[in-house]
Amino acid sequence: MMSDLVLKGVAKSFGDKEVLAPMDIVVADGSFVSLLGPSGCGKTTLLRLIAGLETPSAGEIILGDTVLYGPGVNIPPEKRHFGMVFQSYAVWPHMTVFGNVEYPLKVRGMGRKERTERVMKTLALMHMEELAGRYPHQLSGGQQQRTALARGLVMEPPVLLLDEPLSNLDARLRAEMRREIRDLHRALGISILYVTHDQREAFEMATKIVIINEGRIEQEGTPDEIRRGPAPGFVREFLSHE
């Protein structure tokens, strides 16, 4: 199954303020693409356009051979089948860990037995089986993050969208989670689009990095390509800060 995620000339303005200039991005099937850029450059906006939570002002968004957004087409977010992890985790406080992870399967009408199996399998992947019965307020930040990840992964989406998922964790936990997310990507073979302003995360995990500044793509390439030949100007400047 080929399910490349392709953006063609996608742009976004809020009122008359252009937040994203028309841009082309390809997330090849099974790749790990990181959108890297400073705060306010439009990373979250781009991710939300792909998710369907915002409507582009122009362009096309295509997944495999399905047009998600284009002339006369605008598929609502619940039918795009992406998994998504929000910066604030957005774990539902009135459901247990199990309930949170089970929800996407329940909404899609999967039977109880199969659901339980899938949820426990996904929780095992995140080392969270023992915590299945807990409520979010009984969890640490890292555990909440894993719950959100499990919820995003449980329906085995073609693409997982992540918005700065580690920015609320402490440094040690961040390092641990970087490793885990990379391992997950390898083990599951899904595509990942990962938004961050932390170059370390991008360079350590991604197979392709897209550097964005003020709503424009400054450079894209593999971590090696960018490390070896950073574009002069913004990229060089940005990468020189730790």
Next chain:
Amino acid sequence: MFADGITNAAVVEALVRSLSLSLAVALISGAAGCLVAWLVTRSDIGGGGALSGLFSMPYAIPAYLLGMAWIVLGNPAVGAIKEIFPQSGVYGFHGMVLVESTVAFAFPYLELKAGFERMDPSLEEAARMSGARPWRVFRDVSFPLLWPPMVNGMCLSFLYTLSSFGVPAMLGMPVRQFVLTTLIYSQFKLGGMSGIASGLRLSLVLLVLAMLVLALSNWLVNLQRRRGGAIMGSRVSRPGLVRLGGGRVPVTATVWIVFAAAVVLPWCALAFSALAPVAGNYSPSAWTFRNLEYVVNLPEFSEALVNSLALSISVATFVVAAGFFLAFAAVRRGSRAARWIIEAMGVPFSTPGTVIAILLIFISTWVALAMGRFGLSFDSPLVWMGLAYALKYCAVGARMLAAAYRQVHPSLEESAVVSGATTFILLRTIWLPLLSRTVLAAWFLTALPMFTELTMSVLLTGPGGATMGTVLFQLQEYADQPSAAALAWILLSAALLGAFFMRGRKAEEILEAK
């Protein structure tokens, strides 16, 4: 048991009617408030930003003015659109539900709007990304997280309706449908000590009911506060608006039409009626200013204008000034006494106006007797009205200002203290300019309802004590519809202007005041 002129059956009937009316209004305004709050905060409805402010306006409109307007529209004999009503026209239970719901709508609406605005939108977006359609998101996520403010809004609606007097008096009494407040009024009108006594006993029933609902409401507020942290956005993220798609145009049109029917239509009805030569003849060619002139030239009108202006301006100024100092002492100086006083102000605020008035009448009778023994007489309804207004509304100013003091960073004040300012100079040169907008808002939010106050005034009034509310009530009781409509039109225009001016205030601030 209750008194000479009143049977137990009548009391039970009024009690049942009060409860069922309040419940019906709570349910209707709750459902409507919930729907509109969701539409303006979460969907791409047309003109959502404007609607969001406009829909908070009804809270500032005295319901009895809308009642007056609906009499113009639905009077069984000459109503402009009497055809849409049953035989009795707008009079009766259905009419009371209709008019009270229009105003009470604001409580669940504002509560829930604030809830949606404070909640982290990613919680709902995560459900959509999980495959849930908007309705399912509401059922599985928004409602389970936001039911306390929603039910609390309905409690406030219930309390409001239970305490209201004007609408049941205008739309219920003419067809002999009494609720508790109007039964108390009619008992009191019988006069004498026995009237006051049975009014007092009925007031006690009303007070107990009100306090029960209030206790439930407080419990809900605390529940939501405890849960708050879990559902509040850590950083402000803007929600992606749910696309209504093909339903967008009809939904937008419906919501705007409902707003027009709730607020604009009554205003027009009063205008037409005020300009019509006789009730029922609304053709523009016959328009005349006679009614307006007649009302303005009534001796009671000038008396009422002077009284209402004097009372609302002086009492609002006093109440806000007191709130300014008390809130300073409570918040910035940590005074236990001040905090306790502000807390205590909540009691008269939630007590039905009818109960406050009856208690004051009882006290005033007692004072008059005591003074009579020394050959003195003290008989000024204005003083008692002023006291009643102050009691009823003192919580508004103090609470709004306390919230405002809390929001200012301590360092601002500390720098002034370091430079040697005394408390008085501090208040005048730092706090008053800093809080001037809140002070002004609090002043308007207390002065406006006082200017048109009816519930307490109608009981406390006496010779020389006419107010805008009592004059209108009298004209309406004499069945002088064109004159009553003319006066109601003037008052509604003033109230709408005030509400429009205040609509920009954040929903939370308005709630704080309510």
